[in-house]
Amino acid sequence: MTVVNRVELYHVAYPLEAAFRPSWIPGYPQTENRFDLIRVLTDDGLEGWSAGPAMGRERSGLGDLLAQYVIGLDPTDIDLVQQRLREMSYLGQRHYWIEPAFWDIKAKKAGMPLYRLLGAEGGRVRLYASTGEVRSPAARVEEAEARYREGFRAIKLRVHDFAESADIAQVEAVVRAVGDRMKVAVDANQAWRVTTVSDAPLWDLARAKRFADACADMGVAWIEEPLPMDAYDELAELTRYSRVPIAGGELHTGGLAELRMMIERRCYHWFQPDAVFTGGIAQTLEVIRLCRAAGLPYTPHTWTNGIGFAVNLQLMAAGGDREEGLLEYPVNPPSWTVTARDAVLVAPWTHDRGELELPTAPGLGFDIDHKALRRHGTRFHSSGRFSVAVKAVREKGLRTALEINKARRR
Structure with missing residues (x-):
């Protein structure tokens, strides 16, 4: 079964050629297109991308929480992905901008555009x-x-x-x-x-x-x-x-x-x-x-x-x-x-x-320019199975971490 084995988060700030003054924020000269980017990788080599607009680095602490909820998931089980994101929202933050990355993987696995x-x-x-x-x-x-x-x-x-x-x-x-x-x-x-x-x-x-x-x-x-x-x-x-x-x-x-x-x-x-x-x-x-x-x-x-x-x-x-x-x-x-x-x-x-x-490429229909991402983006989180396990042991202790892991497997 395909499972998520790594998640990465990036903050992108792409400079505009001139100041943009959005009607919805009077008095604000916007000089960059800012957004946060998620990359979801699976154990069989698929990757899914999505993005959410950002004012700054307000999502800088998201990664640790997100990794706990999605590492090890079947990315094509959209109902379960929705449930995990719903659980993450209980403390007041809604992150449904993340969900399209899993559809990206699902459509790529099927070998066709999402539509x-x-x-x-x-x-x-x-x-x-x-x-x-x-x-x-x-x-x-x-x-x-x-x-x-x-x-x-x-x-x-x-x-x-x-x-x-x-x-x-x-x-x-x-x-x-x-x-x-x-x-x-x-x-x-x-x-x-x-x-x-x-x-x-x-x-x-x-x-x-x-x-x-x-x-x-x-x-x-x-x-x-x-x-x-x-x-x-x-x-x-x-x-x-x-x-x-x-x-x-x-x-x-x-x-x-x-x-x-x-x-x-x-x-x-x-x-x-x-x-x-x-x-x-x-x-x-x-x-x-x-x-x-x-x-x-x-x-x-x-x-x-x-x-x-x-x-x-x-x-x-x-x-x-x-x-x-x-x-x-x-x-x-x-x-x-x-x-x-x-x-x-x-x-x-x-x-x-x-x-x-309409695009004909599998998934959401686009490819990421990794050179541009390196130039204009900063990776602020990266987690895999091992790092999640180490973090759990460090924070909870070995006995409790093993107990949690056993419950998840069951």
Whole structure:
């Protein structure tokens, strides 16, 4: 039986060519794409990778706990992997970003891309250009025109001003310039408000309704996260009221249980879970099934890094509507470029006139550029069976360590 015999954790900080000012963190000039990377190795030579976005080195102590839970596991037993990650969360930290690494191994062991393992065929997916900064109306129009020339036929804007009029003016300018050629969507980034650097606008239901009315009059394609993520009653009311589809669900770390409740209450017209946050691939697959049963569209959030994009690309291929649906493609030059987004991948996820050919390589469909990883990443943990055993003896004593090991074997 294939078992996990080593886990490694890396912190990656890839420099951006220019400062990126994410709309969701007002006042914060981001100069690096930071994420933590996990490598899971098995005794028969397979390896699985996944990644989770990071502000800094907040996961520096994760390795010792993680190793105790996954060394010796059958990596293809996803139910058991989910249970182990659930157990790790009891003290308050959720690490479902780790789970896709085990799917990577499972699909590699089967010799096929994950979406094929999940029963889907190859082909292409259509993309929408997802911006990341708040810009002036003139700058936003220029950006939309650039994405149109590249082949995109849909773009998502960011609005995050204290003044409603400023938000509406930006949307109006873009719709007036490209609305007859491109779908225009808007993300208000209200689900998870961040004020750690500067204050941020806080929408209530009344403001969200006024904005929805304005967007409906302009023919906006959809509005994302116009209210706090846990304002379930208000979200359901807004969704009933709005003439523009309301979308969201990207960072609901309550995973399947929370999203099931939100689907039942119709908190959104369509759901955008990101498997890196919303319970991993296994729970997100069940969310997709529930959306289908409820007649609600699904298309994932992908704004993390190239590996997170790969995870959600596989899910879009397996469970999304590839005829009508659009997959988020984060790009915000000159700062958040494809190269910076995909950082340590051998081959970045480059589009072809607003479409992307699905990968044919086994697993999640990417290869790690180990030279780039050495240059931009730092390995902060590595554990194998022997080191875990030595640590147990050192901390618990030989007798207790043997007792624990005997119980695990049994």
